[in-house]
């Protein structure tokens with residue numbers, strides 16, 4: 001046992017069944033696929049499509065969706081920069097546990113601040129954090145406006161809405177960038193397959 005944490009009386013207890021043993025059972029490697037982008041850029045859709053593609057390949061994944069987590073784990077948080085940072089920190093820690101369990105954890109959150117995303121990257125072993133940038137123009141996201149939130153933000157009925165009157169910092173170091181080709185957005189299935197190809201090439205889909 002070794003002493004860790006902020007307090008003096010906190011100890012880390014090791015378990016003999018570890019990540020490698022679980023990965024061998026599952027025949028995959030645990031990792032975090034972190035999908036970032038504006039509201040309406042297609043994060044949740046790609047996350048679900050990716051989970052389905054992986055399932056078809058016999059690989060176990062779990063989706064942590066920002067909207068869904070705000071119904072429970074993060075229901076006490078709003079959208080101020082500090083709240084968003086705490087939201088991302090918590091999800092990063094949960095994602096780390098899922099990856100340690102051997103799962104392919106797919107986190108889909110706006111996660112607008114580079115610093116917050118980089119914090120989550122640092123939580124994981126090298127190369128186990130795969131940042132996917134949904135690089136869709138604001139105009140496209142706003143035209144979709146699936147939840148009517150852009151309209152409310154434009155009408156001043158929501159303050160601090162990402163992309164309208166709150167910042168979004170695009171990644172500088174992402175592993176995968178998903179974008180339109182000649183003004184056409186690829187299908188969710190095609191984008192999910194692009195991520196699957198990356199995971200295959202990096203060896204995450206075998207123990």
Ligand SMILES: Nc1ncnc2c1ncn2[C@@H]1O[C@H](COP(=O)(O)OS(=O)(=O)O)[C@@H](OP(=O)(O)O)[C@H]1O
Nearest residue numbers: 039040066067079084087109110111112160161162
């Ligand atoms: N002010 C403001 N700004 C941005 N988004 C807002 C806001 N208020 C509510 N919503 C809804 O909350 C969803 C984003 O939650 P996240 O947890 O992903 O946000 S963040 O990562 O903490 O920035 C987001 O869902 P997505 O559309 O799936 O991104 C919105 O539905």
Ligand SMILES: Nc1ncnc2c1ncn2[C@@H]1O[C@H](COP(=O)(O)OP(=O)(O)O)[C@@H](O)[C@H]1O
Nearest residue numbers: 039040041042043044045144146185186187188
């Ligand atoms: N590749 C795509 N092509 C066309 N429409 C899409 C695509 N991906 C998502 N959409 C649509 O855009 C809207 C927003 O998608 P969603 O996944 O909820 O985005 P986000 O999670 O980033 O807010 C939904 O109505 C969804 O059906």
